[in-house]
C-alpha cells in the first residue's frame with residue numbers, strides 16, 4: 215500500500231505549487247492511472263514516491279513505512295521506474311541497461327543473462343538480435359520497451375510508469391498493455407501509470423486519479439468516472455475517447471449499410 | 476651522419492630517459508590528483524569556483540618561473556621540484572575538462588542512474604566517467620603535451636631532461652643540439668598524444684584487445700625509453716657517484732666537462748647537471764645535491780655573502796674560504812688560476828678613434844650610449860659601484876642572454892657591454908676591454924667549491940687538486956672561443972683544455 219499524506223512540492227520557495235496537498239491511498243496490487251494535462255504535476259508526484267524529488271511538505275508511506283526515513287538508494291532498488299524521457303545509458307548495451315539494478319544488487323552473470331532473455335521476450339523483442347545492441351541502434355518504440363524491461367528487472371513490488379507506451383504504434387501498444395495487465399495480476403505489483411491517453415487509463419486501471427494544477431480533482435473507478443465524470447476537467451478528458459468511439463461507430467454503420475445495398 | 480649530430484645523439488638515451496620518467500610521473504600524479512578532485516567539485520558546488528580559480532592562476536604562472544619557485548619552496552633541486560611544478564602546471568586542462576564533461580551529461584541520464592538505485596560513487600563510476608571519458612581524455616592529452624614541453628624547462632633547476640640539449644645548445648651556439656632537443660621533445664609529445672588517443676578510441680569502441688594492446692604498448696615503450704635510467708642507477712660498478720654542477724655559460728660547460736673526464740679517469744662515476752641557475756647551484760651544493768662546481772669569488776662575495784662593499788685585493792679569497800666553511804661547511808679547494816671578471820667592452824674602432832682606454836675615459840661618452848649585459852649584472856652591487864665611481868649615465872640599460880650580447884653590439888643595438896673577461900668573442904668581434912683604474916669591480920677568481928659531503932672525500936680532493944692554479948686566462952679564453960666561434964663541441968674543447976694544462 216502506498217499512502218501519500220498531504221504531499222506538496224514547490225520548486226520556487228512556496229510561491230507556486232507543482233503538487234498541492236495531495237492525499238492519495240493506493241492499495242497493494244492496485245493499478246492506478248494518473249491523468250491530467252501537461253504540467254499538472256504527474257511526474258513530480260511520481261518522482262516523490264521514489265525520492266528522486268523530495269517533497270516540500272507531507273509524508274509518504276509504503277506498506278506502513280515512512281519512506282522519507284529510508285535510505286533512498288535502497289528504496290529505489292525496490293521500486294521500478296519507467297522514465298518519461300526513457301533515459302537509457304548510451305554507453306551500455308541493451309542487456310547492460312536492463313540488468314543495471316540486478317548488477318547493483320550483485321546478481322550472478324548467468325542469472326542476469328537469463329533474466330534479460332525473459333524480459334526481452336516479455337516486451338516482445340527478440341533477445342538474440344537485440345541484447346548486444348546499443349540504444350542508438352534502436353527505434354524509439356524499441357527504446358521505450360527496453361525502458362519498461364529495465365524497470366521490471368528485479369520484479370519490484372511497486373512500479374512507477376511515466377508514459378511508458380507513448381512512442382509505440384497501436385498494435386504494439388495494445389500488446390504491451392495486455393502484457394502489463396497480465397504481469398500486474400500475476401506478480402500483484404502496485405502500479406502507478408501516468409498517461410495522456412484516456413482510453414488507456416479507462417481500460418487498464420483499477421482506479422483513475424485526475425489531476426489539475428497540482429491537485430487531484432477526481433478519484434474513482436473507470437466505470438464510475440465514465441458514468442459520472444463529476445468534474446468539468448474529467449468531463450473534457452472523457453470527451454476525446456467517447457467522440458472517437460462515436461465517430462467509429464458511425465463509420466461502421468455507414469459501411470454496413472453500403473455493403474447491404 | 477655528421478659528427479656533430481652523432482655526438483648529440485649519443486646523449487639522447489640519458490636525456491630522453493630522464494625526460495620520459497619525469498613526464499610520465501608528472502602525468503600520472505596529475506591524473507591521480509585531478510580526476511578525484513574534479514569529481515568532488517561536481518558533487519560539492521561550493522568548491523567549483525575556488526578550485527577552478529586556483530588551477531587557472533597556477534596556469535598563468537610562466538613555466539620557468541613555476542619551476543624556479545619550487546626550489547626555494549622545497550629547499551632542494553632536481554627531479555622533485557620539477558615534478559611538483561609540472562603537476563601543478565598541468566592541472567587546469569584535466570580538472571576543467573573533467574568537471575565540464577561530467578556536468579554536461581544530460582540530466583535525464585543521471586536521474587535514470589539515481590532512479591535505478593545507484594549511489595553517488597556508482598553514478599560516477601558507471602555513468603558519468605564513461606560518458607565524460609572523451610572530454611576527460613582530451614584534457615589529459617592537452618596536459619600530456621604541455622608537460623612534455625614544459626619539462627624541457629626543468630634543466631635550470633637541476634633535473635636532467637631534453638632541455639639540457641636546448642639550454643646548452645643555446646649557450647654554446649650549438650644549434651644541432653637545440654634541434655635534436657626540440658625535435659625529440661616534439662616527437663615524444665606527438666607519440667604520447669597519439670597513444671592516449673588510441674586508448675580512448677579503443678575504449679569508446681569497446682575494442683578490448685586494442686585498448687589493452689595499446690596500453691601495454693605504451694607501457695613497454697615507456698619502460699624501454701626509461702631503461703637507460705635503470706642501467707644508470709642499478710649498475711653497481713662500485714664506483715663512487717659524483718655530481719658536478721655547471722651554470723649556464725660556455726666556460727662552465729667546458730670546465731664541468733673537463734672535470735667529468737678527469738674524475739671518470741680517476742674511477743668515479745659522474746653525473747653532470749648543467750644549465751643551472753647561479754643561486755640554485757650554490758644551494759644544491761650546500762645540500763650535497765651537487766658535489767662540486769666552479770664559482771667566482773665576486774659572485775660568492777656579493778650574492779651569497781651579501782657584502783655590499785666591493786672587496787679589493789687578495790683578502791677576498793681568504794675571507795670567502797673561511798665564510799664558506801663556517802657558514803655552510805663548503806670547502807673552497809682553491810682558485811683555478813684565471814679570473815673571469817666583468818669587463819666593459821667596446822668596439823676597437825670607437826675606442827681608438829676616441830682614445831678610450833679605461834672606464835673613466837668612457838664616462839663623458841656614456842650619455843649617448845646604450846649598455847647591454849647579462850641578466851645579473853645590473854642587479855649586482857658592483858654595477859652600482861662602477862656607475863658611481865665613474866659617473867656613468869647610459870641612455871639605456873638592456874639585459875639579455877649572455878650569448879646574444881656580442882651579436883647585439885655587433886649590430887649596434889648596444890654600444891658597450893659587460894663582457895666576461897674570458898669570453899672568446901671579445902677578440903673575435905674586435906672589441907677591447909677597458910681598464911678599471913679605481914678597482915670598482917671586484918675580483919672574479921674562478922674557484923672550485925666542494926659540498927660538505929665531498930669535503931671529506933680525500934680521493935676526490937686529490938683528483939681535483941691537479942687543476943687548482945693551473946688554468947690561465949689565455950687558456951680559458953681559447954677554450955671558450957673554440958666553442959663559441961670555431962664550432963667545436965664542448966667535449967672537444969674540454970679535451971683541448973685538459974691537454975693544455977697538463978702539458979705545462
Ligand SMILES: Nc1ncnc2c1ncn2[C@@H]1O[C@H](COP(=O)(O)OP(=O)(O)OP(=O)(O)O)[C@@H](O)[C@H]1O
Pocket residue numbers: 225232251252253254255256257258259298
Ligand atoms: N525541476 C523543476 N524546476 C522547476 N519547476 C519544475 C521542475 N520540474 C517541474 N517543474 C514544474 O512543475 C510543474 C509540474 O511538472 P511535471 O513535470 O510534474 O508535469 P507533468 O504533469 O509530468 O507534465 P507532462 O505531462 O508534460 O510531463 C510544471 O509547471 C513544471 O514547469
Ligand SMILES: [Mg+2]
Pocket residue numbers: 256257258298376
Ligand atoms: Mg511528466
